[in-house]
Amino acid sequence: MSDLSRRSWWRPLGHAEYLASSWFPGLTGVRALAAVAVVFFHYGGPVVDRLQGWIAVQLFFVLSGFLITTLALREEGRTGRISLRAFYLRRVFRIMPVYFLLLALTTLAVLLGGAYQSSRLADAMPYYLVFGNELVDYNTPYPTSWSLGVEEKFYLVWPALLVLTSFARGGKTALRLLLGSSAVLGVVLFALPLAPAHTWASLSVHYCALLIGCLLAMTLHHPRGFALVRPLTSPVVAAAIGCGFVVLQFSVGPLAKALGGHWQFVVPVYAVGSALMLVAVVSPGPVRNLLSSRPMTFVGDRSYALYLAQTGAAGVTGWLLPSGLAKAAATTGVALLFACALRRWVEQPAIAYGRKVLERRTPAGPRVEATADVKGISGGPSPRRRFHPS
Numbered sequence: 478m479s480d481l482s483r484r485s486w487w488r489p490l491g492h493a494e495y496l497a498s499s500w501f502p503g504l505t506g507v508r509a510l511a512a513v514a515v516v517f518f519h520y521g522g523p524v525v526d527r528l529q530g531w532i533a534v535q536l537f538f539v540l541s542g543f544l545i546t547t548l549a550l551r552e553e554g555r556t557g558r559i560s561l562r563a564f565y566l567r568r569v570f571r572i573m574p575v576y577f578l579l580l581a582l583t584t585l586a587v588l589l590g591g592a593y594q595s596s597r598l599a600d601a602m603p604y605y606l607v608f609g610n611e612l613v614d615y616n617t618p619y620p621t622s623w624s625l626g627v628e629e630k631f632y633l634v635w636p637a638l639l640v641l642t643s644f645a646r647g648g649k650t651a652l653r654l655l656l657g658s659s660a661v662l663g664v665v666l667f668a669l670p671l672a673p674a675h676t677w678a679s680l681s682v683h684y685c686a687l688l689i690g691c692l693l694a695m696t697l698h699h700p701r702g703f704a705l706v707r708p709l710t711s712p713v714v715a716a717a718i719g720c721g722f723v724v725l726q727f728s729v730g731p732l733a734k735a736l737g738g739h740w741q742f743v744v745p746v747y748a749v750g751s752a753l754m755l756v757a758v759v760s761p762g763p764v765r766n767l768l769s770s771r772p773m774t775f776v777g778d779r780s781y782a783l784y785l786a787q788t789g790a791a792g793v794t795g796w797l798l799p800s801g802l803a804k805a806a807a808t809t810g811v812a813l814l815f816a817c818a819l820r821r822w823v824e825q826p827a828i829a830y831g832r833k834v835l836e837r838r839t840p841a842g843p844r845v846e847a848t849a850d851v852k853g854i855s856g857g858p859s860p861r862r863r864f865h866p867s
Contacts, residue, residue: 490710490760492703496551503758504540505777506768511536512780513809515621516787520794521805529729532740532747534624535686539751541628542635542690549639550698559640563835568632570831572781574823576625579785580605583619586789592618611680621784627683635691650699657692661685665745672741682741686748693752697759709753712762719764722754782816782824783809790815 511533518530549559584602587593601613610626642652664685671678696702709718729743736742757764767773776783790812791804798804 486712486762488711489707489714492700492707495697495703495710495759498759501759502769502774503765504544504755504768506770506773507536507540507755507758507777508780509773509776510768511540512784513776515784516809516812517802517805519787519805520791520800520808521802522800524802525805527727527730529726529733532729532743533726535683535744535747536751536754538628538683538686539690539693539748540755542631542687543694543752543755544690545632545636546639546691546694547698549636550694553639553643559636559643561636561640564636565632566831566835570827570834571824572625572629574827575782575785575819576622578819578823579782579789580619580622583789587618614676618788620788627680628687631684631687635687650695650702654692654695657688657695661688661692661745664688669741669745673737673739679741682744685745686751689745689748689752690755693755697756706756709756710760712760715757715760715762715764718753718757722750722757725750776813779813779816779820782819783812786815786819787812 514528514530514533516530517525517528518533521528521530545564549564552563553559584593584598587596587598593599596618597615598617598619600615601610601617601619604610604613604626605619605622608626608629610623612626613623638656639653642649642656645652664681668678668681669685672682673679696706708714725747729747732746733740733743758768759765787808791808793811794804794807798807
């Protein structure tokens with residue numbers, strides 16, 4: 478290895494290079510890993526317990542907060558403002574077509590099976606229609622969708638706060654960091670101790686993960702904040718972070734036991750580790766190269782539909798296979814087939830139509846990680862619930 482190559486392994490990413498990156502392909506690979514980990518948690522049986530795939534959904538929360546905040550800050554830097562109209566239109570055309578189509582197909586299948594009432598889908602339907610999914614604390618045939626309820630409520634509040642703070646004459650970044658960090662501390666200091674006994678407190682833990690992603694985005698966007706994180710962006714350090722995250726993933730079980738067996742206490746720790754992992758993913762080096770490979774991006778681009786379709790896919794594979802690695806792998810494969818069809822005939826046409834709607838009034842501009850909209854994968858209220866995840 479030449480001296481130049483050795484130096485490049487230690488050279489950290491520059492702030493200008495980071496801001497110039499209009500696409501973070503490794504983040505799509507993160508979505509793939511998290512989606513598959515959740516499926517294996519649901520259907521892999523005891524053999525995959527050590528992986529603790531339920532918590533991978535928190536990685537999606539961190540990623541979601543990071544991406545929507547990065548997109549908003551770059552839009553503000555480019556145009557001088559943040560458009561709530563554009564934000565919500567993108568969310569509507571990205572999330573709702575697949576969500577409501579799968580809800581309709583699930584309802585049809587349950588009705589044909591004569592189990593609409595007994596499956597409790599009828600009880601949950603009022604919540605599912607208004608994205609109150611996380612308030613459904615019992616199993617239904619559309620279980621994994623509850624995570625959308627958490628994210629949709631976050632999307633109602635956080636972008637609006639970014640817009641409100643954009644009118645500040647000075648210290649805009651400091652004000653936003655103060656709001657975000659105060660919310661995280663509020664969850665950790667006041668809600669977290671109550672989480673094992675109160676559902677509302679348990680649900681608030683997920684917003685902590687989303688906010689940690691937002692804080693990371695604001696830190697990387699600001700020159701002074703980026704300078705603090707910059708030593709972590711060299712390929713060597715990024716690779717070490719990636720290895721450390723693997724260790725963290727396999728340490729979730731022992732860590733939960735050490736914290737009294739309560740999954741809620743592990744989430745903030747894992748969310749911080751996920752934020753560090755995202756720093757490694759947006760930095761040059763082997764971590765980004767691995768996660769931006771073609772197989773990873775292929776699955777990651779379809780992770781939203783894959784996640785929502787996993788229950789239906791498990792209904793297909795369940796005829797032949799019991800819980801275990803074979804069923805988890807088969808369920809992932811069938812869900813991926815469903816996701817490919819949904820992406821081609823539902824997701825992409827809906828997103829394209831949404832862009833046309835935006836272009837009627839909004840001038841076109843560069844996008845950040847257009848394929849990294851994060852939807853629908855998140856941890857739930859109780860690791861003992863089959864569909865839960867956190």
